[in-house]
Amino acid sequence: xxxxxxxxxxxxxxxxxxxxxxxxxxxxxxxxxxxxxxxxxxxxxxxxxxxxxxxxxxxxxxxxxxxxxxxxxxxxxxxxxxxxxxxxxxxxxxxxxxxxxxxxxxxxxxxxxxxxxxxxxxxxxxxxxxxxxxxxxxxxxxxxxxxxxxxxxxxxxxxxxxxxxxxxxxxxxxxxxxxxxxxxxxxxxxxxxxxxxxxxxxxxxxxxxxxxxxxxxxx
Amino acid sequence: xxxxxxxxxxxxxxxxxxxxxxxxxxxxxxxxxxxxxxxxxxxxxxxxxxxxxxxxxxxxxxxxxxxxxxxxxxxxxxxxxxxxxxxxxxxx
Numbered sequence: 396x397x398x399x400x401x402x403x404x405x406x407x408x409x410x411x412x413x414x415x416x417x418x419x420x421x422x423x424x425x426x427x428x429x430x431x432x433x434x435x436x437x438x439x440x441x442x443x444x445x446x447x448x449x450x451x452x453x454x455x456x457x458x459x460x461x462x463x464x465x466x467x468x469x470x471x472x473x474x475x476x477x478x479x480x481x482x483x484x485x486x487x488x489x490x491x492x493x494x495x496x497x498x499x500x501x502x503x504x505x506x507x508x509x510x511x512x513x514x515x516x517x518x519x520x521x522x523x524x525x526x527x528x529x530x531x532x533x534x535x536x537x538x539x540x541x542x543x544x545x546x547x548x549x550x551x552x553x554x555x556x557x558x559x560x561x562x563x564x565x566x567x568x569x570x571x572x573x574x575x576x577x578x579x580x581x582x583x584x585x586x587x588x589x590x591x592x593x594x595x596x597x598x599x600x601x602x603x604x605x606x607x608x609x610x611x612x613x614x
Numbered sequence: 615x616x617x618x619x620x621x622x623x624x625x626x627x628x629x630x631x632x633x634x635x636x637x638x639x640x641x642x643x644x645x646x647x648x649x650x651x652x653x654x655x656x657x658x659x660x661x662x663x664x665x666x667x668x669x670x671x672x673x674x675x676x677x678x679x680x681x682x683x684x685x686x687x688x689x690x691x692x693x694x695x696x697x698x699x700x701x702x703x704x705x706x
Contacts, residue, residue, distance in 0.1 A: 413679050422685055429689040445704050453644050463641055467634060475631035477672045481623060497667040598672040602665045609661035613644040614654055 421592045428562075432603050433544050435558065436610065439551045449547045454533060456521050457513060457552070465508045466608050469563075472501035473601040475585070480594045486584030488577075495574040495590075498597065501555050502567040509560045513553075521545075523553040552611060559607055562600050569593050621677040629671045637663050 414422075443450055453459060480496035516522075520530015525546035527533060535541045544547075573593045576582065582590055643656045670676040675686055 414682060422682065426689045427686070430692055433689065433693040433696060436665055437693060437700065441700045441704070445699065459641070459644075465636065466637055470630065470633045470637065473633075473668060473672050474626060477626050481626065516663050595673055598668050601672075602668045605664045605668065606661055609640065609657050613640060 402429075404429070415588060417588050417592050418595070420494050421595050425595065428599065432558075432606075435555050436606065439555060439610065441517065442547055442551055446547055448542055449545050451541055451548070456516070456519075456545070456548075458515060459612055459614055461512055462608065462612050465505055465512075466510070466604065468501050468505050469601050469604050472498050473598050474499065476594050476597045479494035480587070480590050483582050483590045484584060488580065488582075491582060491587075491590070492574070492577050495570065495577050499570045499574055501569060502563060502570060502597075506560060506564050506567065509556065509563075511547065521549060523549045525549045555607055555611060559600070559603060562603070566593070566600050570597065621674075624671045624676075626671070629667055633664055633667060636660055636667075 470491035475494045475497040476517055479498060482488075482494055517527070520527035520532040525544055525548070526536055532541060536543055536545075570593055573589050578587060640657060640660050643653060643660065646653060669686070675683055678686075
């Protein structure tokens with residue numbers, strides 16, 4: 396009996412997700428990120444639905460032109476990232492390095508513009524707790540031009556855009572590492588997993604910003 | 615060679631132009647003198663369209679197998695569940 400069992404053919408191997416481990420790991424991570432941002436966006440929608448008077452019309456407090464430029468920058472960085480991936484597939488080291496450096500620079504510019512936006516908002520008196528006492532926006536609110544209290548607006552705005560900015564910053568740091576490896580010739584036409592995996596993260600960050608730009612700035 | 619390399623390469627520049635153009639359309643729609651509900655519907659539709667373009671072509675989900683696609687969209691129903699579940703507090 397035992398001999399017969401030994402002669403049995405081995406069980407058929409389970410077919411996995413048909414991707415390499417790093418990529419599968421990144422998708423698992425991105426799945427958790429979807430849930431993270433879902434919680435933030437869901438909470439935002441619910442708070443806004445329940446407190447419609449605490450929000451202003453688009454552009455009344457937030458600077459839409461500068462954020463629109465930042466949105467365009469992030470879209471450009473996604474394009475340079477995917478071009479870097481295509482260059483890696485082709486084994487074109489020069490274009491790979493060029494596009495990765497461009498992605499790093501554009502990503503860093505996005506973070507810089509967001510920091511500038513925050514300083515301008517604070518300068519005008521819009522902080523996470525609402526209006527800054529004695530600030531320009533507080534005076535406009537007192538004159539009836541803006542809602543009397545925007546504490547919940549400020550806290551949700553800074554929480555959502557702040558977490559996204561943190562993700563972009565982490566992406567830029569990881570991208571610098573990938574770029575450094577690219578300059579050392581670590582990526583080839585047959586093995587460029589690092590470029591593809593960081594690219595997935597970068598595009599996801601872009602995708603989240605597309606949603607945030609619409610619901611936080613334009614609606 | 616990775617999985618995404620085994621398909622015909624999308625027109626990345628065309629997708630980039632499309633995303634930029636849709637962003638401009640969004641900016642125009644946001645300030646139209648229409649009803650708030652119509653503008654919200656249009657803006658959400660445009661945002662979803664842009665997000666799909668990024669996911670399908672830049673993240674190459676269009677060219678992945680069904681398992682990866684299911685894996686990628688699996689967390690999305692949670693969005694609907696969390697919003698509907700908590701919105702009930704305001705509805706009832």
